[in-house]
Amino acid sequence: MKELNLPEDFQLQDIKSEPITKAQIEEMRALTDSYESLFSKRARLYKELGLKEKSLTEDDYKHYILDHYTFLKRPVLLLNNQIFIGNSKKTVEAAKQALNEQ
Template sequence: MRKIYHLKTCSTCQRILKSLPKLETFELQDIKTEPMTVKQLDEMRQLAGSYEALFSRRATLYKEMGLKDEVLTEADFKRYILEHYTFLSRPVIIADGKIFIGNSHKVVQQVIDFLAHE
């Protein structure tokens, strides 16, 4: 399976998508217009190892809701990601059983290297 969960309106996501080789081999899902299902999120967690790994602490709502002052559980991370797409660290790229989470230069380079060497 090859899938990318992203935001069509996010310039960072769009820049990353343009930099990826073999983008045409991926199914793209704009999580704002097509929200993730529980099953999709559970599949991501299985690859990532935890919901926390998928959770974005950089989301504006994280601070606005006072979540930075709380101790969150795995169930909390899952619930917040499902409640609002902004809590998913984007983009999430799944390629051939591997998962790449977020937009750091290191992660983007890992995806490009992975796709270039297959």
């Protein structure tokens, strides 16, 4: 997040204290190819709940993300009808470029 140098008026949401809503997850889903792309398989609960051994559906991914914040891959940046998910180098560079084009 620090690497992005977000404008001061950029709205950040701490999903630990202000969980994402059904409308927000559906908005994010509309900008990407699946709920799975928003889902973090690195979450501690993913292993603890044995989800790795299960075949999860899109509804399952949505349910788990809404159920516990750790299942949302972070950070998620919504910018001009674009979505940037995670912190891979490629994603961060694309987000930087989009921010610079504003």
